[in-house]
Amino acid sequence: EVQLVESGGGLVQPGRSLKLSCAASGFTFSDYAMAWVRQAPKKGLEWVATIIYDGSSTYYRDSVKGRFTISRDNAKSTLYLQMDSLRSEDTATYYCAITGYALDYWGQGVMVTVSS
């Protein structure tokens, strides 16, 4: 059974950092690109970043470029999102997702709240 379990969320002050993790199991992690997608409270879905299967290429939305870093450890089957210089507009539930034909499978999400 495919499982994606996000962790690392919480309340953080503006300008500070947070690192999210997504532990994957039930599939060959190193075969798939992975993505982070977020959803602000009561809002729609917003793609954040994608990393290809071996980590050699990454893609970001403009609003997080230079502040967020997506990475992966295929030996640990874990995806990461390092979030620096956080802003109030980054407040959202963050989902990791397997990227195959589409965003094929999503984790349950982790909440990040940026507030003083």
Added chain:
Amino acid sequence: DIVMTQGALPNPVPSGESASITCQSSKSLLYSDGKTYLNWYLQRPGQSPQLLIYWMSTRASGVSDRFSGSGSGTDFTLKISRVEAEDVGVYYCQQFLEFPLTFGSGTKLEIK
């Protein structure tokens, strides 16, 4: 960026009836490989999104055949036949052609 525009539903939809959700993209999603990179997702209340349809009309594994996708390069429709209580939620279309990946604003389905 490719803008995705979704239509609304005349909620609530009577149980057993059909519902069609429209989505329009600001750029053709038809790629040179012949595939149209348009996906549909359902987010049930309190849950994470799940993939329903990819390549505009291919159902994801385990998805009921009551869900069908169709369209052209820029205009798309998700049809839900014989709506049931478990279909309640917000439906999103998404383009998978290029970065940044973009979603429609979502269409809420309520059942009567």
